[in-house]
Amino acid sequence: MEDLKxxxxxxxxVVVGFILIKRISSCLWNIIVGFIMMAVLAWALAELGMx
Numbered sequence: 001m002e003d004l005k006x007x008x009x010x011x012x013x014v015v016v017g018f019i020l021i022k023r024i025s026s027c028l029w030n031i032i033v034g035f036i037m038m039a040v041l042a043w044a045l046a047e048l049g050m051x
Contacts, residue, residue, distance in 0.1 A: 009044035013037055 017037035021030055 005048050006045070009048065010041065013041045013044065 017033065020033045020037075
């Protein structure tokens, strides 16, 4: 069950990040969105005990 949560968290972060990056054209925004995506992914993995 933990693996399922892990994969769902990764898929959600990747899909949301991809959509946000495609819609935002500024380079600065891409950097900010990238950092936010990494922070959310790190938090999700920490919550699942994977980190």
